[in-house]
Amino acid sequence: xxxxxxxxxxxxxxxxxxxNENVAVDGVSFELAAGExxxxxxxxxxxxxxxxxxxxxxxxxxxxxxxDVLSVxxxxxxxxxxxxxxxxxxxxxxxxLQDALVSLDPLRPIGREIDDSLRLHSSLSAAxxxxxxxxxxAAVRMPEPERRATQRSGELSGGLRQRALIASAIALDxxxxxxxEPTTALDVTIQAQILDLLAELRASGTxxxxxxxxxAVVRDIADRVAVMQKGRVVEYGETERVLGDPQHPYTQxxxxxxxxxxxxxxxxxxxxPRVSTFERAARGxxxxxxxxxxEAEGLAKQFALRGGSPLRAVDDxxxxxxxxxxxxxxxxxxxxxxxxxxxxxxxxxxxSGSMTLLGVRWDGVPERERRGRRxxxxxxxQDTLSSFDPRFTVEQLLTDAISGGRSVRSAAHRGxxxxxxxxxxxxxxxxxxxxxxxxxxxxxxxxxxxxxxPSPKIVVCDEPVSALxxxxxAQVLDLLGDLQRELGISYLxxxxxxGVVQHMSDTVSVMRHGRIVEHGDAAEVFASPQHExxxxxxxxxxxx
Amino acid sequence: MSLTDAEALQAGTLPRRHDVRxxxxxxxxxxxxxxxxxxxxxxxxxxxPELFTSLDPLAISPSEAFQSPSPSHWFGTDESGRDVFAxxxxxxxxxxxxxxxxxxxxxxxxxxxxxxxGVGPKPVDYTVTRVGEVLFALPGLLLALVFIAIVxxxxxxxxxAVGISAAPGYARIIRSQIRAxxxxxxxxxxxxLGRSPAAIxxxxxxxxxxxxxxxxxxxxxxxxxxxASSLSxxxxxxVPPAAEWGAMLSAGRSYISNAxxxxxxxxxxxxLAAAAATSLGRAMQARTRxxxx
Numbered sequence: 001x002x003x004x005x006x007x008x009x010x011x012x013x014x015x016x017x018x019x020n021e022n023v024a025v026d027g028v029s030f031e032l033a034a035g036e037x038x039x040x041x042x043x044x045x046x047x048x049x050x051x052x053x054x055x056x057x058x059x060x061x062x063x064x065x066x067x068d069v070l071s072v073x074x075x076x077x078x079x080x081x082x083x084x085x086x087x088x089x090x091x092x093x094x095x096x097l098q099d100a101l102v103s104l105d106p107l108r109p110i111g112r113e114i115d116d117s118l119r120l121h122s123s124l125s126a127a128x129x130x131x132x133x134x135x136x137x138a139a140v141r142m143p144e145p146e147r148r149a150t151q152r153s154g155e156l157s158g159g160l161r162q163r164a165l166i167a168s169a170i171a172l173d174x175x176x177x178x179x180x181e182p183t184t185a186l187d188v189t190i191q192a193q194i195l196d197l198l199a200e201l202r203a204s205g206t207x208x209x210x211x212x213x214x215x216a217v218v219r220d221i222a223d224r225v226a227v228m229q230k231g232r233v234v235e236y237g238e239t240e241r242v243l244g245d246p247q248h249p250y251t252q253x254x255x256x257x258x259x260x261x262x263x264x265x266x267x268x269x270x271x272x273p274r275v276s277t278f279e280r281a282a283r284g285x286x287x288x289x290x291x292x293x294x295e296a297e298g299l300a301k302q303f304a305l306r307g308g309s310p311l312r313a314v315d316d317x318x319x320x321x322x323x324x325x326x327x328x329x330x331x332x333x334x335x336x337x338x339x340x341x342x343x344x345x346x347x348x349x350x351x352s353g354s355m356t357l358l359g360v361r362w363d364g365v366p367e368r369e370r371r372g373r374r375x376x377x378x379x380x381x382q383d384t385l386s387s388f389d390p391r392f393t394v395e396q397l398l399t400d401a402i403s404g405g406r407s408v409r410s411a412a413h414r415g416x417x418x419x420x421x422x423x424x425x426x427x428x429x430x431x432x433x434x435x436x437x438x439x440x441x442x443x444x445x446x447x448x449x450x451x452x453x454p455s456p457k458i459v460v461c462d463e464p465v466s467a468l469x470x471x472x473x474a475q476v477l478d479l480l481g482d483l484q485r486e487l488g489i490s491y492l493x494x495x496x497x498x499g500v501v502q503h504m505s506d507t508v509s510v511m512r513h514g515r516i517v518e519h520g521d522a523a524e525v526f527a528s529p530q531h532e533x534x535x536x537x538x539x540x541x542x543x544x
Numbered sequence: 545m546s547l548t549d550a551e552a553l554q555a556g557t558l559p560r561r562h563d564v565r566x567x568x569x570x571x572x573x574x575x576x577x578x579x580x581x582x583x584x585x586x587x588x589x590x591x592x593p594e595l596f597t598s599l600d601p602l603a604i605s606p607s608e609a610f611q612s613p614s615p616s617h618w619f620g621t622d623e624s625g626r627d628v629f630a631x632x633x634x635x636x637x638x639x640x641x642x643x644x645x646x647x648x649x650x651x652x653x654x655x656x657x658x659x660x661x662g663v664g665p666k667p668v669d670y671t672v673t674r675v676g677e678v679l680f681a682l683p684g685l686l687l688a689l690v691f692i693a694i695v696x697x698x699x700x701x702x703x704x705a706v707g708i709s710a711a712p713g714y715a716r717i718i719r720s721q722i723r724a725x726x727x728x729x730x731x732x733x734x735x736x737l738g739r740s741p742a743a744i745x746x747x748x749x750x751x752x753x754x755x756x757x758x759x760x761x762x763x764x765x766x767x768x769x770x771x772a773s774s775l776s777x778x779x780x781x782x783v784p785p786a787a788e789w790g791a792m793l794s795a796g797r798s799y800i801s802n803a804x805x806x807x808x809x810x811x812x813x814x815x816l817a818a819a820a821a822t823s824l825g826r827a828m829q830a831r832t833r834x835x836x837x
Binding site: 371 | 728729730732733734735736737738739740743747748751752755
């Protein structure tokens, strides 16, 4: 092995006052050579981003960084003056962040953004720089580089923005590229392309430090993996070894939490299945598994676009929801999944088609009449925090849902609030808290409790776990599964994540451009996809 | 209430409940303590003026006219020998009452207009917005003068006048707040739970839209005190010999070259009241922004 590009020994980063400090990274050591890829894996707050940022002196204004060795491209980073750090960032290290939309200046064409680092750190003439920008855009396989260079980041799709960002990161051919969750915001097919691009860069000799919470992404590309938990590296080794034969229980937990690796009904988290007395009385009257509770036939919805042709958001979509079963709806962003959810929930009216809820017509009915029947339909949203009235505590939110909106402070419902909290595995102590002060997983549990409060027959889950860490995601998915078995609820489960949908669904519909291109038994569809697009999706999804 | 507050709101600098840059336990600054103490003192003076002075603010004593400030008359005496300190202290009641009452009137009017515009059908919103814009085009004090010209002067009319001239600003803010909250995901969540429009308006939209405006109203009180005093000064509000700061200024104006204390002390109190109310309002504004949701 040649001289390592990155050398870190006993890195420690702390925030806050010395007597009451918060240690974000503690005793982390690793080396990274040219053409190698090291992945830092862990959940949010595990210290992986802070570790990577310490390499380029961006750990934060109030961070205290100490290490026995901390060098990048042969230069010690600790105590390096700001000037030196700037040139290090430009020439030796490229940084690619998760959200390219905020990393690129919205008011400047991407060509100029990429040109920036060339202008600041190289002696090329304007014409040479222009040539180089187009080369770079071609290198990241940006279609029509000439035209794209003149566009602003807002005019590009997520995948193209990420390419532009990578182009600007590699503009000076840095020996080290740090990619912090580079594909988290992207659709699977785009993710696969970006990962290919990163792998290509690595093959051409760039050292790659990849930060991800997604073990499947890491497996494809990393040579070695460092699993981080609470600021420490708990396991470190060759990717195959760490993922194939994990030695640390935390690594095992992370691997177990990946939904695609498990059949439907298998548990993802270490939590024991819930055995609760929740609504035991109601269960007797519940319809048996497999009764049709909702039917949609030929739904269509158009939206008028500003100064253009109408957008067919949903086109001839039919579906059948059965009690105790889950219909998965999968597709990439913009495929019309959320519009379908809004049609089912009666938040939009379809242009054509019909819907039946519990055997009674659901579309084309006056809202006044529909209102009373809405309790049969619950909803869980991706951004739960904004779906809660900010003034209310958990108890008030649930009391409002239980009482049908008649009260938010009724002592009569205290018992029922307790039952709901217990059913979703939340401690009674969260009653008085506001959702803002809860963790993402706890918020999602509150959202589930609220959806269950009116005893719905159907719950529409729109990307319910997309914002959560894998292990928390595993717990929430397990909870949804337990509740379905217990209460016989029917789920319409919407996600862009094939693994999650595969794990949760009995039947699955694949959506593209507002149409359902394939429908069938979930296991079959994913094992032997018939439609070309489904095949693409399945192929693009990274596997463990 | 001025145009700049409405603009500040649109620029997003007014308290918005979704701002979550929480700075918990923000310290109380010395300035806030002083402002609070001043307001407390003025409030006490308004409620029990006898606490600070035993003299009758209306009792004349011609032999003691035009005495300069001295240990027996801290703020001196006026042209009829009345004690200026006693009059200034007693003046707190009408001045503060007018300030608070005018702001309250403005808020009630604004609520009605704002809600009509915020949730009403398009033609209603259109009408309310256009009328508001016309009122905006006139300076607030001019609006108040027009009202008084029609109805006639007096302490009650001047209070109403100040309230009316403050209303368009609040109304505009309430309307835009309601519009913003109407589109919030939690309102949609309430629709999914089967809530009626009236219930959603009462439980979710109004409290979330209007709460920040109440903070703004604290700022408005200071302004209203100044306006009410201005009207009294012009002889359109409280009328001498009533102990009201604006009226006292007006009466003392004729003697300003040889009896400065007649105008300076009530003037200082107007400034103190307005400044204290404003800085406390600003502090509250900053707090609610930090606490967020």
